[in-house]
Amino acid sequence: MKKLFALLLALAILLPCAAALVPAGAKADSMYIIPDSNTRALTWDELWNGYQYDTLLYAFNEIYARHGYKFETGSRCYNWFTRMPWYKPNADENSQNHHTSYSQCSKIENDNVDLIKAVRREMRAQKWYNPNGKGMPTPPAEVVNRPRGFDYVDLQSNQKYAVYTAPSTAAYRANNGKATVSTNGPVYALGQDQGWMLMLYEANQAGQYRVGYIEISKIKGKKPALEILSWDRSSVEVISSTALTDDPAQTGNALMQLPAGTRVTYLTTMYNSGAWDYIETTFNGEAIRGFVPSGTLSITGEDITETDAGQGDG
DSSP, X not given: OHHHHHHHHHHHHHHHHHHHHHHHHHHHHHTSSSTTTTTSOOOHHHHHHHBOHHHHHHHHXXXXXXXXXXXXXXXXXXXXXXXXXXXXXXXXXXXXXXXXXXXXXXXXXXXXXXXXXXXXXXXXXHTOOOTTSBOOOOOOOOSSOOXXXXXXXXXXXXXXXXXXXXXXXXXXXXXXXXXXXXXXXXXXXXXXXXTEEEEEEEOSSTTOEXXXXXXXXXXXXXXXXXXBOOOOOEXXXXXXXXXXXXXXXXXXXXXXEEOTTOEEEEEEEEESSSEEEXXXXXXXXXXXXXXXXXXXXXXXXXOOOSSOTTTOOO
16 A cells, blocks of 8 residues: 555656646647658648648758758748757858758658658649648747847947948938947847848837848957858739838837839848748838838749759749
């Protein structure tokens, strides 16, 4: 009887702990688009009926990401996978050489990649993007609700720099042409574009974060080491009227309105608590870049791909 009591007591202690582990595992799985795509042969029907067209792009890249595929800085897969807790990019890879990640893929994984790409090709051919299928999983929360991929950079204090919405002094400048960043507050950078640092900073209003560019040559003191950003640059159409903002983090203040039918240049997609498409257009004759909520552009009608080097189309 004493042994039975001891056993029951041990179970009473262990069961709550085991139950507590279930949500953690479920949460970890939710950070994958298809959690078992590396161990199970997927089927045409489950992909065709179960997932949105855009989601499937990330699904086959997820297979490569498991093996440390190093995405081009600023690409939408880079912005997504760099904040996944399980993603560890291979140190010996670059945007042209992915031998390590490709060589580690199993036959099941390679077959799944080919299948997902085939489903996407057929979806494009039939102009069927399954809008009611599974979208992207809810990403893990950040300390600051900033787009993923932006990392803190240590800049010399007591400095102020002019901020432009695009990498040029001829580009549109927010705040009535006076947008400025102070280095006395935190600054986060994604990378560099034509000698300009794409960064996020806190504006005058608490909780308001803006994204813009500062000239790297103007930065005093030690300059941050930044990778060159890679943009898609597809011409797409605004399919539903929307506002363009430089602040996808919290307040979403509008820079301008974009009517349906406007042609813009799609650059990439970024993520915080939601998904934002980063685009370029013109405003009063000046180049301007900013964010619109994902779903307001005709991206699915374009052949926007990732990891296509040696792998066929996406």
